[in-house]
Amino acid sequence: MLSLPARNGGRLSHGTMKQIPGTRIRTGLAVTLLLAFATAHAQEQTIKLPAYDADIHKTSVSGLSSGAFMTSQLYMVFSDIMTGAGIVAGGPYLCAKSWAANTLVQNATTTCMNPLTASTGPNTPVLVKHAALLADYGYIDPLKNLQDDRIYIFSGSRDKTVTTTVVNQTREFFKSVGVPEASIQYNKSIAAGHAFVTDNDTDAACALTQPPYINDCDFEQSATILNHIYPGLKPPAAQLGSAIIAFDQSEFIDSAYTSMSDTAYAYVPAACQNGKSCPIHVVFHGCKQGAQVIGDKYYAQTGYNRMAEANDLIMLYPQVQPSTTTPLNPEGCWDFWGYSSPGKPDPDYYTRNAPQLRAIHKMITRLAEPRS
Amino acid sequence: MDAVTSNAPIDPKLSEALRHWNDYANESGQNVRVLFEAMTPVKDSLQIAQQIMDSVQHSGWTPGSTHWMKPSALFSAYQELTEIQLAAQERENDCCIRFLTTTLGTGKQVAEAMQGASTPQQVLASCMEASLNIVRQYQADISEQAETFSQIQSAYKAWLQRTLDSLSSRQAEETAASASLPPAASEPSLPVPATPTAQSEPEKDSGV
Numbered sequence: 001m002l003s004l005p006a007r008n009g010g011r012l013s014h015g016t017m018k019q020i021p022g023t024r025i026r027t028g029l030a031v032t033l034l035l036a037f038a039t040a041h042a043q044e045q046t047i048k049l050p051a052y053d054a055d056i057h058k059t060s061v062s063g064l065s066s067g068a069f070m071t072s073q074l075y076m077v078f079s080d081i082m083t084g085a086g087i088v089a090g091g092p093y094l095c096a097k098s099w100a101a102n103t104l105v106q107n108a109t110t111t112c113m114n115p116l117t118a119s120t121g122p123n124t125p126v127l128v129k130h131a132a133l134l135a136d137y138g139y140i141d142p143l144k145n146l147q148d149d150r151i152y153i154f155s156g157s158r159d160k161t162v163t164t165t166v167v168n169q170t171r172e173f174f175k176s177v178g179v180p181e182a183s184i185q186y187n188k189s190i191a192a193g194h195a196f197v198t199d200n201d202t203d204a205a206c207a208l209t210q211p212p213y214i215n216d217c218d219f220e221q222s223a224t225i226l227n228h229i230y231p232g233l234k235p236p237a238a239q240l241g242s243a244i245i246a247f248d249q250s251e252f253i254d255s256a257y258t259s260m261s262d263t264a265y266a267y268v269p270a271a272c273q274n275g276k277s278c279p280i281h282v283v284f285h286g287c288k289q290g291a292q293v294i295g296d297k298y299y300a301q302t303g304y305n306r307m308a309e310a311n312d313l314i315m316l317y318p319q320v321q322p323s324t325t326t327p328l329n330p331e332g333c334w335d336f337w338g339y340s341s342p343g344k345p346d347p348d349y350y351t352r353n354a355p356q357l358r359a360i361h362k363m364i365t366r367l368a369e370p371r372s
Numbered sequence: 373m374d375a376v377t378s379n380a381p382i383d384p385k386l387s388e389a390l391r392h393w394n395d396y397a398n399e400s401g402q403n404v405r406v407l408f409e410a411m412t413p414v415k416d417s418l419q420i421a422q423q424i425m426d427s428v429q430h431s432g433w434t435p436g437s438t439h440w441m442k443p444s445a446l447f448s449a450y451q452e453l454t455e456i457q458l459a460a461q462e463r464e465n466d467c468c469i470r471f472l473t474t475t476l477g478t479g480k481q482v483a484e485a486m487q488g489a490s491t492p493q494q495v496l497a498s499c500m501e502a503s504l505n506i507v508r509q510y511q512a513d514i515s516e517q518a519e520t521f522s523q524i525q526s527a528y529k530a531w532l533q534r535t536l537d538s539l540s541s542r543q544a545e546e547t548a549a550s551a552s553l554p555p556a557a558s559e560p561s562l563p564v565p566a567t568p569t570a571q572s573e574p575e576k577d578s579g580v
Contacts (some may be wrong), residue, residue, distance in 0.1 A: 054551040100423035101529035103416045109519075110526035116459040118531040121451045324402065328409045 034199030046263050049247040051369035054314055055277045059364060060229045062086030062152070062222075063284030064196045064213065065162060067110070069336035070284045070356070071093065076131060076177075078361055079145035083279070084229030086152040088221065089162040089194055089286075091122050092173035094130050094350055096337040097261070098123035104347070108337035114163050122169040123153040124312050139351040146178045152185045152228040154221065158207045164188050172235040185228050190217055196286070196302055197221035204295045213286055214302060222303035226281065226313070236306035241270050244300060249319060252362040255355035257327040257340050261292060261319040264363070267305040280314045280367055282360065287333035292321040314367060318360050383493035389500035396504060396505045399457060427533075442539055449535040456531055460524045467517045 059081045063071040068090020075085040076093045095112040096104040098121075102111065115121035134140045152172050155167035171186045190197070193209035197217040204210060206217035218238065227233050249264035272278035285298040299305075299317040309316045322332035325338045338347030340355045348354050352361070485502035490493040 075476055084514075097423075099526070099530040099533055100427040101420060101533055102526050103419050105410075106526050108524065110523045111530065114519075114523060116523050116527035117452070117455045119534065120456065120527040123530070324406050325409070326405070330406050343415065345415055370403070 005317070018238050036188060044263055044368075046246045046248045046250050047244075048251065049266065049363060049366050050268075051371055052268060052272055052282045052314060052367050053277050053370050054272070054367040055369055056081050056280065056364065056368035058083050058230075058279035059282070060084045060279065061284070062088070062225045062227075062229075063286070063334070064088045064089060064091065064289070065194065065286030066333035066336060067284030068162075070334035071282075072173075073336065073350055073354070074282065074284075074357060074360060075359055076368055077140045077350070077354070078142070078364075079141040081364070082145070082149060084150040084152070086154075086225030086229065087167075088154045088225075089156065089159055089167065090170060091162065091166045092127050092170045094127045095122045095166075095169075097130060098126065099324055104337040105339075112162070112166055112336070114160060115165060118165050118168075121165050122168045122173075124172045124176065127173060131173075131177055134351060139353075143177050146174070147180065148181045149179055150185075150229050150231075151179050152225045153187070154184075154190075154197075155188040155206075156190055157188060157196065158187070158191050159194040159209065161194035161209055167249075189292060189294045192217050196298070198303055204338075211288055212297050213289060214258070214297060220303040220307075222341040223307050226304075226307050227310070229281075230311070230313075233307065234310045236303060237309035238306075240267075240305055240309050242273065242309075244296070244305065249359070249363070250255060252359040252366070253355075254358065255340065257342055258355045258359060259323045259327050259329040259340065260356065261321045261358060263291065264319045265291065265296075265299045265317040266318075266367075267299075267308050267315040269309050269312055269314075272314050274367070276312055278312045278314050280316055281308070282316045282318065282338075282364065284318065284334055285320075287331040288322075290319045290321050290332045292319070293332055307344070316363060316367065318363065320356075383491060383497060385497035386493045386500075389497040389504075392504055393500060396507070400498045414461050441477055445538040447533070448538060449531070452531055452534065456524075460520075460527070463523065467513070467520055470513045470516060471510075474506070477509075478506050 002116055029216075059078075060083050061071045061074050062085060062106060063069075068087045071085050071087055072090060072093040075082050091112040096108040098107050098111045111121060111123075131140070132143060134355045135143045147150075151176075153167060153171055155162075155164040157164065158189065167186075175181055190206070192206050192215055193204075195204065195209065195213040195215035197206070197215055197219060199218050199220050200214075200216050203214045203216040206215050208215060223233075223236055230264050239301075245266045245268060247265050247266060248262065249260060250262045253260055269278070270339045281304070283299070283304055288294070291299065299315075305315065320329070320332055322333055327335075327342050329335075329339050333358050335349045335354070338344070338349045340349055341347030349356070352358070482499060482502045485498040486495055489498045
């Protein structure tokens with residue numbers, strides 16, 4: 001609150017208040033209101049995610065690190081609407097369930113990241129059996145949906161965080177569940193660290209592994225992923241024609257433990273806003289890469305939006321944030337070990353009932369609703 | 373400057389060094405809190421027990437079904453164990469080298485930091501900054517060591533499971549049928565049947 005200057009030199013009293021000119025009071029109030037307005041606008045303005053009559057059956061998904069694990073989860077659970085996926089430095093679906101004598105978090109942080117040997121890495125045959133069982137019982141979509149899909153997989157040869165030993169099993173997993181080998185593009189020849197790759201010389205050097213985990217390796221990985229999933233795309237646009245949408249993500253969250261942010265982002269090219277039914281591509285950031293940590297670097301500077309602009313694709317960027325209480329997610333990772341169901345010995349983070357997957361599916365469904 | 377005067381000015385570098393140490397202390401406190409939050413021994417034990425029980429139940433494994441003298445399986449198990457031990461030793465060596473490198477560099481870091489300091493406060497500030505860097509390096513080394521221990525423990529448990537599975541009679545039949553795949557562990561359990569979300573998850577506004 002502003003302190004109003006008193007005519008008597010500084011001391012305000014009941015009597016003095018009566019003496020303050022009305023103009024000063026109105027000015028003070030106006031300034032106060034202006035400050036309150038400015039403070040409110042300092043926080044991001046979000047809107048309700050609009051409906052764009054998107055072509056839901058051409059949905060695809062990609063992500064880095066924990067975002068890559070989440071990519072596998074979203075892709076496998078809702079394969080009925082999926083046409084492909086891009087996994088950058090991520091392990092196979094259900095990886096944290098590889099070895100029964102380890103807890104889920106132990107598997108997630110050892111087996112699924114940097115195992116001692118290949119034989120103690122992801123237990124792919126078991127994961128495939130488990131996935132088949134889940135599909136048979138209706139917890140995830142049928143595996144036959146995968147037969148006409150296209151998968152892009154990447155592992156940097158300098159990546160010691162999620163090693164090539166682990167990512168090799170991602171390819172084996174998808175081959176085993178029915179994705180044709182000819183439809184899988186697996187690149188492990190680039191000397192990249194643990195990062196998403198761009199062709200931007202302001203990003204970190206290719207071989208490094210450091211925040212914000214976006215490295216310049218002289219090619220736009222976003223374009224490579226999208227070109228593999230949707231063959232025949234145009235090159236990325238030079239400029240964006242629309243603004244990035246900041247929308248209210250909390251609307252889609254029905255659990256207190258998702259660790260998801262209140263705000264998420266989307267990019268919708270003009271053609272998709274004005275009548276065209278466009279495919280949706282969901283983009284998952286990695287740990288410590290949410291907007292709360294690195295701002296717009298992932299959702300605005302990894303090249304996805306320029307591809308969207310050139311090819312009439314809708315980009316959806318769900319967001320997760322660090323949490324040091326419950327749920328315990330200090331690095332701001334997507335859930336691939338069960339933190340979103342704290343206290344449960346058998347958490348469900350991997351079926352259509354998983355809290356994060358439910359929320360994201362609702363966002364996709366909203367985008368696909370008819371325009372109001 | 374009068375050393376006994378309470379109004380003696382503090383060198384900006386010393387203030388900054390104190391601030392850095394204060395930030396580090398807060399950060400360490402936060403890390404300790406996170407560590408205690410992560411320790412859930414009861415839940416972990418229940419989780420492992422359930423996973424193992426489900427695994428044994430689905431596979432029908434019993435001690436009697438295990439062919440302890442199957443030569444091919446024993447040879448593979450021994451081979452994998454040797455690989456694990458060699459890999460563990462290599463990672464432990466890497467950790468030792470890191471510690472040694474950090475230790476050997478401490479004296480040099482402190483000496484270099486004190487160069488250019490012209491007042492006692494600046495000397496103190498330089499020492500504090502160098503010490504903080506050294507502490508952070510040791511902390512990173514300890515984290516790496518802890519990670520390595522976890523990887524080794526996880527690997528041995530995985531090896532044990534693989535070995536028991538490969539020695540079981542049922543696994544022998546499956547291995548013969550799918551010779552191109554490595555030995556698989558027992559079938560896992562299904563998730564608990566879905567309950568309506570309004571009942572299974574607390575309300576967002578409950579403040580839980």
